[in-house]
Amino acid sequence: MNLEDASQYINALYENRGVNKKKYVESTDLKKFGSIIDEDVSRMLQLIIQLTHPENILEIGTSIxxxxxxxxxxxKDYNGKITTIESDEVVARQAIKNFQERGLAEFIQVKIGDAEEIIPQIQEKFDIIFQDVGDKKLYPILLDDCLRILKPGGLLLAEDTLFPVMFKSKEHEEDFIKPIHKFNENIANNPNLESTILSIGDGLTIAYKKER
Ligand SMILES: C[S@@+](CC[C@H](N)C(=O)[O-])C[C@H]1O[C@@H](n2cnc3c(N)ncnc32)[C@H](O)[C@@H]1O
Structure with missing residues (x-):
């Protein structure tokens, strides 16, 4: 099966469901921003949330x-809360405008700053952490802290975890391939996590922190 054909077929089926990515980008004034997730990942995030009803979500990497x-x-149906971290102030301000225009701002707290500085300071615990920071070197660096602030029974989700398969050239070795592979190995070998990688978007890790 050709994965590209499968993805097109699925996207056509779900064209009128969820948050339309093309319309979202078109309605955003700012045109230069970090790449955003695909619609299949958007639907998966929504599905996971509907299944698990997390009270408290942390997102690392907001973009628009x-x-x-x-x-x-x-x-929003059950008054959950999202905290999202973005280091680029211009992009973060655009994201806040987008949240306000859609009547969603009351559910979202935006922290503007470097995730590498912010996350070690966080004491609050989260039901879901969505790792999508642009600097992929931070994936393995922040992993222990993410697991520290993830509740037992919580989910660590991470986008772009198939980068080691997608990028083969030497120029991406240090920025993409090595750090994401290290992150993937650490997750796969952690006895306190049950996990897998779905081949949607650029690879979506789902890791469940066991209750003990
Ligand atoms: C892939 S984009 C996030 C996309 C977003 N999650 C979405 O799908 O709509 C990654 C973002 O991480 C931000 N970023 C890069 N390094 C960062 C850091 N050290 N701390 C916080 N944000 C960072 C970038 O500015 C970029 O906007």
Whole structure:
């Protein structure tokens, strides 16, 4: 089966469901921003939230807020809360505008700053952490702290975890391939996590922190 054909087929079936990525980008004034998740990942995030009803979600890497809005639509029915971290102030301000225009701002707290500085300071615990930070070197660096602030029974989700398969050239070795592979190995070998990687988007890790 050709994965590209499968993805097109699925996207056509679900064209009128969820948050339309093309319309979201078109309605956003800012045109230069970090890449955003695909619609299949948006639907998966919504589905996971509808299944698990997390009270408290942490997102690392907001960009213009497409994934945040996708999740906010799923949590607003039961008054859940999302905290999202973005280091680029211009992009973060655009995300906040997008949340306000969609009536979702009350469910979302935006922290503007470097996730590498912010996350070690966090004491609050989360039911879901969605790792999508642009600097992929931070994936393995922040992993222990993410697991520290993830509740037992919580889910760590991470986008772009198939980068080691997608990028083969030497120029991506240090920025993409090595750090994501290290992150993937650490997750796969952690006895306190049950996990897998779905081949949607650029690879979506789902890791469940066992209750003990
Ligand atoms: C892939 S984009 C996030 C996309 C977003 N989750 C979505 O799908 O709508 C990654 C974002 O991480 C931000 N970023 C990069 N390094 C960061 C850091 N050290 N701390 C916080 N944010 C960072 C980038 O500015 C970029 O907007």
């Amino acid at each position: 807020g497409y994934s945040t809005v996708s999740m906010a639509h799923a949590i």
